[in-house]
Amino acid sequence: MTFHEVRFPDNISRGARGGPERRTQIVELGSGDEERNASWANSRRRYDVAYGIRRVDDLAAVVAFFEARNGRLHGFRFKDWGDHKSCLPSQTPLPTDQAIGTGDGTMTAFQLMKRYASGSQTWNRTITKPVAGTVRVALDGTEQPTGWSVDTATGVVTFGTAPGAGVAITAGFEFDVPVRFDTDALDVTLDLERLGSITSIPLLEIRR
Template identity: 40%
Template sequence: MVSSSRALSSRVAPGRAPWASPAFDVLQLEDYDWVTAGDSASSAEGVAVAFARLGYPVDRQHYLSGFVLRPDQAAEWGLIEAAADVARARGVAETFLWALPQVMRDGFVHFDTEQEDAVDAFDDVLFPLALGREAEVAPGFSTAILTSSGGREARNAAWAEARTSYDVGPGLRSEADIGVLLAFFRARMGAARGFRLRDPFDFDAVGEVVGVGDGVARRFALVKSYGAAARRITRPVAGSVSVAVGGVGTSAFSVEAGGWVVLDGAPALGAPVTAGFAFDVPVRFAEDRLSVARATFLAGVAARVPLVEVREA
């Protein structure tokens, strides 16, 4: 059994310990302080160290996430649940939220969406055709507007971020392009599988504030700001991310899937963390049917190929 502690590496001697696999049936990983502090980067490193030192395969690991010591700390259940989901995604044999008295005390309920997540397929490939400036880009919101008899309006924004629609049909320039498009459409199974799209009008960011140091957190989500609105960036272009802490550039970081920057060390309290990056937009075909006619294409009529942005975070 290995618990999450910053003394982990000092307690486990270099090389394989006597209790390394296959000495026991199961390795039980207890992850408490890092989880409740939101330090998921240290949790991931601890798991990697435990595997490297002890060698238990993931299907012979149990993961214990938690716990919430006091009722006034109930907000930590969200962090505990997220850590448990990460462990399940790794494929551990059993995952436990620790412990039952605290779960009952705070009335915590977990809704299992594993089956729903399984159909959220995404192919990490770029749309194969250059869009050019003929492509149509249409960001949109969902706003409910109630108009009174006197003409006054009450407006309720259902979305905090815009969702962008595209028509990439005008970018088709040859019959060869049509062939590439049809093959790509078939490979994505129509609207079933998402992919990357390089938006020709909005594809990079410079000096974006992604967080402020608190002395503990090392993991920060990439965002792009549009005035007071922020857009979560989940598909940065590989090799394009740069980071600065307190205005000083650093290379002591890594980039995790989903658009997360993980610093090697926690920034000091109050130190701004900024990032620059290029990014792609996760999209899917808007329809399960694609119609491209050779005759109309040769006549100069642009095909309609609608895409819609996929919200990943």
């Protein structure tokens, strides 16, 4: 499967609905108690972007985008307006937002990550689609304007010189979600005033 490094139109994604999904198996015992088991180690995001279509030009843009992706065939970038930064949505990313590793004097490549915490529980999300020009990196809390690069197609930060042993490596960034259309057909409705709508346009996160 190929991936197109192009983002779904922002003006339409802003009105989308959706979010993370998990898969849990629940068995109810004869006593009324439950046994629960997580089938997935990581969540997967689903969206419906039909809610973002407000005028006929939006409809045309979605149809063109769908055709260029060959329906479900090719993946693409999607901006989740509720979760697209290393920090809170209302804040500006700082180079100390997220821990992405600890230097050992040898390793030069580190994967961007985002940590979700509530109480004593945490979950680390791998970030593979950072937005170009938004990534900031720090070593032991000091921002590094040079000496590293980031692959915006994989989210891997690579240093020219390996960070020293015990050095805390952190990063701040904006990011997109890698998704694909979850349908091969668009059900388009046109009325007499040339306004258009599509009942549902489901998107599904691609997990690699």
